[in-house]
Amino acid sequence: MNKKNSDYKVEVKNLTKYFGDLHVLDDISFNIKKGEFVCVVGPTGCGKTTFLNLLTRIYYPTEGDLYIDGESADPKKHNLAFVFQEPSSLPWLTVEKNLRFGLELKKVPKSEIDRRVEEIIRLLGLEQFRNSYPHQLSVSTAQRIIIGRAFAMNPDLLLMDEPYGQMDVKLRFYLEDEVIRLWKELGSTVVFITHNIEEAVYLAERVLILTNKPATIKEEVVIDMPHPRDVSDPKFIELRKYITSQIKWW
């Protein structure tokens, strides 16, 4: 059955997760196409992060499973990259070494690492911070390292967990465009979790709305608008308002 749906990058089937008695995810099923940009929105604490952590096998599902390219998700086989919500740069490495870290673990040839890291440093404007340590940088700059580290992997599947939550508006807009540009250039499949509905409508081809805990999918909204999108476009505003009304956790 998996082989039939070969244009799906990610297939989630009846995914359920309990932490002890706490029922976090309830029978979630959906698919993500190859090269698709999907945003997951939902109330705070509804289990969005748990969902991503299941994809990367930091957690294992209680019932059901997730498949990447038709195989049970496994970081050993799949080229995944993850942008954590918290600053996850390694404090003992300089900016440049942080960017090289994942590539070196995967034993990518040195010349290729040099090329990719230089490109990321240039793209994210990190030249002046190359030899700085993360604690010497602002929170938003430190988060740029993490985003750079993920993109440097040229991942098949890029998972982003509220990566811009701690950034100022200007940098967020800039990096949102950056993510779109890199996504188009590299053809990666992106799952982007956010609680910022405007961000979701700005980025995604499809938005998955989760319910409160135990979370299940309430609705899927296809955003059929070309990039770059105009946040003041009436259609954009209409979609934003619609998704907001569908979440209503306040």
Added chain:
Amino acid sequence: MKKRTVKLSVAEQKQHNLEIIYKLLPILSFLILIGVWLLAASVENARFPSPTAVWERYLLLCEKPIKKIGLLGHVLTSLRRVFIAFAIAWSSGIAFGILTGWNKKMGAVLNPIFNAVRAVPPLAWIPLITIMFGTGEGPKILVVFIGAFMPVVVNTQAGMSNIKQLYLNVGTIFNANKYQRLFQIAIPSALDAIFAGLRTSVSSGWMVVLAAEMLGAKAGVGFLITRGMESGDQALVLISMICIGLVGALLAIVMQIMEGVICPWTRKK
């Protein structure tokens, strides 16, 4: 650069004055110490040597070294003992700490024994070691080793068992194998804890070597103190004490510099 012309506000001026005071206070406290020393020495019938008497004794010591070894020679003898002990204690202590802190099974087997042994202060080992091995160089180094080994192990273990889960998750995402997890994530992230252990081991080792030397040695700062005590030479005792203090402080500074070089990310912004 353009010279600043803006005048400091009253509050800024106050803050500036406070900063100057904080810089002067340590000098003041040092002066008070010397003052108290002078006062103690000036009391009638006092047998306590004055700073000048200590200085003169120092000059005499340079002229007529004890056991034909100059003051510096005695310091170096003590330092040689601690450095040999540190080399052994640090390499074995870090390895043992990593093993028992990282590998839960090894920790479960070895930690109870280690904790029982750790409860015995290093000085309490001296009699047993003296009976078994005598009072030569080896036994002294062994006592210092015990004093330096314990803090290195305790801190390394703590560092290795408290690694931030997030860093290990980063390893999981990038599919790090177990060696990469250990050598590229766990150990680097525990380095500041390991260094805290090394710092403690330096002060502890320096303390223990003096005790070991006081109980029977032919050279070393601890030996000098005992010699002073036996001959009622208070000035010699004081010289030795000052030496011990200075060397201890120097060692601490060296450790701080070493940490800055090896773990540059622990430096302040």
